[in-house]
Amino acid sequence: MSDDVNQDLLAEQWAAALDDQDDDPIGDLGNFDDIGGGAGGGEQPQNMSQNEALAEEWAAALAADEQEDVKKEKEQSLLSSKASQAEFKDLTEDAKAIRPESGKHELDFILDIPLDVSAELGRTRLLINELLQLGQGSVVELNKLAGEPLEIFVNGKLVARGEAVVINEKFGVRLTDIISPIERVKQLA
Structure with missing residues (x-):
């Protein structure tokens, strides 16, 4: 029976949290201390300050991530501006050129x-x-x-x-x- 009472209390707290969610996007769900049989809704101002602190931490972390992304993009653009097109010498004519001495020497090493x-x-x-x-x-x-x-x-x-x-x-x-x-x-x- 005590499990049914705890489940009913939990369901009521969730319903209350969902109703309060319209005013605050984080709502009372940020504090799970009162779920499971703790005090009711008497900690609303403390929850709001914790939720605001959590929101500020998230905002700071997102800003830091954005700064890192901007920094990486700048580094990539700097590296790509420094990169140049590679130029290679055309070796086709050298390969086609017949070297009279090299023909004999090329086969000598496989004869043994x-x-x-x-x-x-x-x-x-x-x-x-x-x-x-x-x-x-x-x-x-x-x-x-x-x-x-x-x-x-x-x-x-x-x-x-x-x-x-x-x-x-x-x-x-x-x-x-x-x-x-x-x-x-x-x-x-």
């Missing part, structure tokens, strides 16, 4: 880069169980037919096709077809 070259006879897929059952003399079927060209890969990219040859008792590959740059780009996609 090592590459992995591999020749692939064919491929297949095995399960781990099938791989474990392989032994000496086992035959693994590949996806290529007999007589099809080998594929030559450089760093994992197909660059040529060829046929297997034996030279001085070692296997080798005779290149029969070089992949064009356009085909290499198509394979990347």
Whole structure:
């Protein structure tokens, strides 16, 4: 029951505050001491002085914010007036100019880069169980037919096709077809 009485008292105080709000935009809502069972409306002059002090603080804070905004705008206009359009030298002609010595030197530094070259006879897929059952003399079927060209890969990219040859008792590959740059780009996609 005491909760109902407190709620009724709170509702009455809110209604009174809303009625007084027409005269003062901040009204009695600025002081919450009397809400919840305190003294009624006997503190009206004190509330007004607190509300006026609060309003003055708000006005001072807003004025300070406006001064900061004006100061920032002045700084921005000063900086923008000092800024100038950047001018760059046109390097198109220098880039197009052929330097006879530089052509050879530009490629020299990449000639010693090592590459992995591999020749692939064919491929297949095995399960781990099938791989474990392989032994000496086992035959693994590949996806290529007999007589099809080998594929030559450089760093994992197909660059040529060829046929297997034996030279001085070692296997080798005779290149029969070089992949064009356009085909290499198509394979990347």
